[in-house]
Amino acid sequence: MKILAIDTTAKTAAGAICDENKTLCSFAVTGGFTHSETMLPEVDRLFEKSGLAPKDIDMFAVSAGPGSFTGVRIGVSLIKGLAFGRSAACVGISSLDALSENGIGIGGKFIACPVMDARRSQLYNALFLIDNGKKERLCDDRLISSAGLAAELSGFSLPIYFFGDGYSIAKAAFPAAKETPQELILQSAPSVAAVARRVYENATDKSIFTDLALSPSYLRPSQAEREYNEKKGDTTK
Numbered sequence: 001m002k003i004l005a006i007d008t009t010a011k012t013a014a015g016a017i018c019d020e021n022k023t024l025c026s027f028a029v030t031g032g033f034t035h036s037e038t039m040l041p042e043v044d045r046l047f048e049k050s051g052l053a054p055k056d057i058d059m060f061a062v063s064a065g066p067g068s069f070t071g072v073r074i075g076v077s078l079i080k081g082l083a084f085g086r087s088a089a090c091v092g093i094s095s096l097d098a099l100s101e102n103g104i105g106i107g108g109k110f111i112a113c114p115v116m117d118a119r120r121s122q123l124y125n126a127l128f129l130i131d132n133g134k135k136e137r138l139c140d141d142r143l144i145s146s147a148g149l150a151a152e153l154s155g156f157s158l159p160i161y162f163f164g165d166g167y168s169i170a171k172a173a174f175p176a177a178k179e180t181p182q183e184l185i186l187q188s189a190p191s192v193a194a195v196a197r198r199v200y201e202n203a204t205d206k207s208i209f210t211d212l213a214l215s216p217s218y219l220r221p222s223q224a225e226r227e228y229n230e231k232k233g234d235t236t237k
Contacts, residue, residue: 002052003059004082005193006043008035008075009067009095010116010165015042016189017050017057020197023190025049030186035074043078057088059209061196063187064092065217066124066141067116072216083211090211091196096141099163100128101191102184107132110159110178113149115166121145123166124219129158143219146173153177 006015013035016026027042047053062079065072076092083090099114109131116124122145127138144152146166150173153160160177162170167185171177200209 001058001197002056003061003193003197004043004046004054004057004079005061005189005196006039006075006079007063007095007098007187007189007192008039008071008078009063009065010071010187011068012165012187013038013042014187014189014192015039015046016193017046017052018190018193021194023193024052026189028187028189035071039074039078043082054082055086057082057086059089059091059193059196059200060211061091061093061192062214063095063098063192064214065095066118066219067095069218072218076214076216080211080214083214086211089200089206089209090214091200091209092214092217093192093195093199094126094141094217095187096124096126096164097128097137097195098192099187100126100130100135101195102163102188103128103130103161103180104133104135104194106130106161106181106184108159110161111138111153111156112163113153113160113170113177114163115149115170116164117166117169118143118220123149123170124164125149125166141217141219146170150174 003018012030014028017024060079060083096114100112103112112128129136
């Protein structure tokens with residue numbers, strides 16, 4: 001199964017073409033141009049390097065959130081456009097699940113704790129138990145304060161590894177966490193591909209994975225929606 005996978009949910013824009021669990025080519029770009037300027041040229045280069053075309057792709061995979069609202073929209077829109085009119089599967093997965101996948105190669109038994117900076121003193125977060133390459137989700141994707149996360153993590157006896165652009169925030173709040181290898185901290189498109197393939201293979205009804213069904217997952221209203229609600233005096237939304 002040939003998979004085109006992308007992640008634009010944070011500052012790092014990542015993409016890869018994989019064949020089953022083998023990465024044919026990939027990129028990860030942090031800073032510089034915006035994702036809207038970066039992604040199409042980089043995806044074109046992936047096809048050039050791999051010798052493939054969109055018609056050769058069996059699955060289009062994307063981190064569908066949570067993360068930057070603009071970044072999530074760019075990634076989902078790009079994948080929907082590439083998958084439109086094709087019979088290939090179109091799979092959106094949790095960006096936190098993808099980040100935790102970075103830890104599969106660390107080895108041993110530990111808690112993988114993806115953390116993305118959600119601003120307003122909050123983190124997008126989920127917890128996963130990784131035991132010698134096998135992964136189990138321990139909680140749903142959520143918004144949590146760094147202090148609240150630190151309090152929860154203090155109850156675990158296993159090693160803790162952070163992944164994501166909230167790394168420094170989480171590490172400051174919970175310095176007992178292990179040092180994550182630098183190359184494993186930020187977004188990885190091969191990780192997106194691995195999670196998407198697993199989600200697809202484990203699904204009973206695979207007909208749900210279409211470009212029309214693909215949608216973003218924000219976890220909370222956008223800044224514009226929050227400001228509107230605050231002006232109305234409703235700060236609970």
